[in-house]
Amino acid sequence: MKLNCTIDGTQTSMIVNANKPLKRILEEQSDSFIKNHGCRDARCGNCIVLINGAARLSCLIPAFRVNGAAILTYAGFRKTRFCHDIERAYAELGVKPCSMCYASKTILIGGLLNRYDQTRASTMINREGESKVSYSIYSREYLEREMGINVCKCTDIEDLAKVVELAYTYRRQRSGR
Amino acid sequence: MADNIKAPAIHVPKSLADLIAEKGKNPALRIFAGGTYLMSRPLFYTDGSGDDIISISQIPELTKVSQTDRYLEAGACVTIEQLLNSGSYLISKSAFNAIVSIGSSMIRSQATVGGALCTPDTRFFLSCILSTIGAQVEIRLISKRGLNGKKVSSSQMWIPVNKLYSPEGVFLYENKGILTKVRIPAKSSNVQIFRVLGNPMRETDSTVFFGLEYTPVQNGISHANLCLVFPKDGFFQNLDFSNQISALSFPANPQQISDMGKLLEDKLREFCPLITPIQKERARRLFYYVMYEIAQGSLV
Ligand SMILES: Cc1cc2nc3c(=O)[nH]c(=O)nc-3n(C[C@H](O)[C@H](O)[C@H](O)COP(=O)(O)OP(=O)(O)OC[C@H]3O[C@@H](n4cnc5c(N)ncnc54)[C@H](O)[C@@H]3O)c2cc1C
Numbered sequence: 001m002k003l004n005c006t007i008d009g010t011q012t013s014m015i016v017n018a019n020k021p022l023k024r025i026l027e028e029q030s031d032s033f034i035k036n037h038g039c040r041d042a043r044c045g046n047c048i049v050l051i052n053g054a055a056r057l058s059c060l061i062p063a064f065r066v067n068g069a070a071i072l073t074y075a076g077f078r079k080t081r082f083c084h085d086i087e088r089a090y091a092e093l094g095v096k097p098c099s100m101c102y103a104s105k106t107i108l109i110g111g112l113l114n115r116y117d118q119t120r121a122s123t124m125i126n127r128e129g130e131s132k133v134s135y136s137i138y139s140r141e142y143l144e145r146e147m148g149i150n151v152c153k154c155t156d157i158e159d160l161a162k163v164v165e166l167a168y169t170y171r172r173q174r175s176g177r
Numbered sequence: 178m179a180d181n182i183k184a185p186a187i188h189v190p191k192s193l194a195d196l197i198a199e200k201g202k203n204p205a206l207r208i209f210a211g212g213t214y215l216m217s218r219p220l221f222y223t224d225g226s227g228d229d230i231i232s233i234s235q236i237p238e239l240t241k242v243s244q245t246d247r248y249l250e251a252g253a254c255v256t257i258e259q260l261l262n263s264g265s266y267l268i269s270k271s272a273f274n275a276i277v278s279i280g281s282s283m284i285r286s287q288a289t290v291g292g293a294l295c296t297p298d299t300r301f302f303l304s305c306i307l308s309t310i311g312a313q314v315e316i317r318l319i320s321k322r323g324l325n326g327k328k329v330s331s332s333q334m335w336i337p338v339n340k341l342y343s344p345e346g347v348f349l350y351e352n353k354g355i356l357t358k359v360r361i362p363a364k365s366s367n368v369q370i371f372r373v374l375g376n377p378m379r380e381t382d383s384t385v386f387f388g389l390e391y392t393p394v395q396n397g398i399s400h401a402n403l404c405l406v407f408p409k410d411g412f413f414q415n416l417d418f419s420n421q422i423s424a425l426s427f428p429a430n431p432q433q434i435s436d437m438g439k440l441l442e443d444k445l446r447e448f449c450p451l452i453t454p455i456q457k458e459r460a461r462r463l464f465y466y467v468m469y470e471i472a473q474g475s476l477v
Contacts, residue, residue, distance in 0.1 A: 001187070017184040019222055019230060043217075043378060048283075055283055060216040062209075064187045064232065108283075115282070137282075149281040 005069050008076025016063045023047045023058040026073055036074045036103035045150035048104040048111070049073050055111025057149070074103035081174065082110050089166035095159045101152035105160070112146055113168050188231040193238040193317075193357065199231060201319045201329025204352055206231040210254055210292035213284055214299070217378075239291070239357060249361045253291025257303065258282060260290055269364035275306050275371035275388075291356045294338065298409070300346050301377055302386050305406040307361065308338040308414055309388030310369060315358040316341075316350060335360070339404070342412040344448040367392050367400070370467055374459045381408040385459040389422075389467060397427040398471065403464075407456050411449030418444050422468075427475035434468045 001018040004011070007029060016025060026033040026049070039047030039059055047058045050072040077083045086109050090096055097105045119137060136142060143161045188206060190196040200206055207215070209232045215221050233239055239254035242263040249267045251260055261268075261276055268276070279285055279293075279302050293303040294314065313335045322328040341356075342348060350356070367390050375384030386406040391398040401422035405413040418441065425433060438461050445457055452460075 001184075017222070018187045019185055021216060021222055024222070054286065056287070057283065060213050060287065062212060062216060064230075065212070111283070145278070146281045146283070149283055 001064060003063050003067055005066050005071055007071045008073055018062065018064040020063045021059050022061040022063065022066055025063060026058060030075065032075045033073050038100055046101055046104045048107045050077060050107055050111055053114045055108050074107055077107055077110060082171065085170040086110060086167040088170055089163045092166060093159065093162055095155060095163055098152065098154035101150050101154060104150050108147065108150060109164055109167060112164060113171055116168055186229045188229065189235055190231065191235055193236055196233060196236055197317060197319055197331045198329050200355065201321060208233055210234065210289040211256060211287040213288045214292060214296045247363055251290055251359050253356045253358060254289050256286055257288050257290060257293065258285040267363045268361060269369055271369040271371055272306055272310055278373065279303065290359050294341060295348060295356050297348050297351045299381060300406045300408050300412055302373060304338060305386035305388045305404050306371060309390050309402060309404040311362055312338050313360045314338055314341065314356055316354040317357050318354045339412065339414045344412060345451055346407060346410050346412045372463055374463065377408045382453050383455045384408050385456050385463060387463045397425055399423050405460050407449060407452045410451035413445060413449050415444055415448065428472045434465060438465050
């Protein structure tokens, strides 16, 4: 199939097998993807990219599902202000994921903050849970589950949760919210 | 190497009728819903089978959610995350929290309800949750008619989720039908308890999914419905055993609970002989744990 998409801001067109995993396409496109996202399989969580702003495991996405999409790998994401917010939070808190998972954890946090932006209401309320606690995307439990998709244990989950909170504060300050 | 492999054609039907017609004409088409299971198979891309793929994510009938006072009906291609978003008012809190525990939002936004129920060789948590709360699914069975088998026809039926599987956990409708809808009953005053031990993606041989629903009554419980799922080798939902749980009067004494645990072991040996010793042990302990919890609760 002919695949048209934007990879890290560059309009790209190529002929690929329709079921080819996006991860393989990205690996063939650039060495930096292999270097930054050393993915083993769907169980490691190291190949996370942003597809139209949502974090996704690129090994689980076939080519035919990304036709026309905007794909951002770490190489592209690191140039954005959103990434700077996260890196500022890393520096401020003295937290730094290892080189194996740095790219994916950073993009994962980026995707989470995009989600926070979209979900202005702080909780999804279950009728029984009128106490408003049944499913908060800001809760520690939720954050742990989200970050757990990347199996590298180099960084404490508590620390990552703090990074998420601080990076979101920076993002909100920057946009004057 | 991978580039020499045969490229499959992708079919993207725009209606259920088209899907049935295409799948009827070519039963070998692989249904692709969210793709989280298919893409994580090591050989999905490189096996070179080149089996054509039918992507069902653009069929409006399969991506709709509707609700009545009594149930929520979701198309098979509704993602698990969409189910949570639209079902938050109708699904009970325990079932809701159990569904939230599946993967992470990244997986839930991609994985579909139908995909989670139709994986051929692995049972996932959603099958246990939906079976415990008495959900039903609509299946379209496709057959060929006419003199040379050129006409495709389909029939539909509603069945409880547990009827999708054999006690050994085998999905009974692989290549026989398409799951089109799921109907989830609205929450009631029933109590529901869900537990997971293990990780279904990384530890399939030791993971156990546990679900129990019951109606609390004055001296115990009634209408118990126990469901134990073992990802690779077992789907246990036994009416006889559930009835025996209902027959217990609470507060039950330790001997009664222990006897029930032994009975559970016998049943698992009979119906799910392929589960591993650790799964059997975990199932037994989960059962004891939950029964003691209920017994304790009945004292206050
Ligand atoms: C990283 C990761 C973490 C996970 N964590 C968990 C977890 O914590 N708990 C858990 O329970 N599960 C977990 N899963 C498993 C996940 O729930 C399943 O992979 C998912 O539900 C499959 O749905 P899908 O739409 O992606 O299916 P697909 O991959 O598209 O399809 C799965 C199978 O079902 C068939 N199929 C799909 N739709 C239909 C239909 N409508 N009718 C007939 N056949 C159909 C397909 O042909 C295929 O054989 C995880 C998966 C991944 C990749």
